[in-house]
Amino acid sequence: MSTYVEWDALGNILLWGLIVGAGLPALFAIGVRIAEGPGARDEDGRISTGRKVLSGLCFGIAALTVLGAVAYIAAGGH
Template sequence: MNDWINLHALWQIVVIGLLAGAGLPALFAVGLRALSLPGGGGAAAAATAGAEDDDDRVIGGSTLGLAVAVLCFAVVLAAVGWGIYLIVAAT
């Protein structure tokens, strides 16, 4: 063990940095992808006249995809809130 470099602390910083720096954006992307899953056929019945080309609606989306997206977004939001809490509590 080197007196100048604490390898245990360095390893912890690398792991947390990878999880927060790459893991949270990847989890957010998974949530966005889950929102775009196709529905079970309810979109055609819910479409109004002249609005068939409008793909910005959540109506008719997959219920499972919406649940996965909510879970992903909740985890990301909790991690951001925890990070803000740690910063504020340290002062």
């Protein structure tokens, strides 16, 4: 069987798939939790600056990864 399945490539796809494909949504979810989770808003309904920066960082990394993927496609990697 080993000749029929490229196990090395498959292992890499699975490993990086989990890191990027599952990690990125998780990071985004952390951003959502920081911005809108329990205790995020004070009595006036405002979100503190610290939380805004942290959640913005999470969303920013996610957005940058998408842009990086577009650059990768454009560079002919796909």
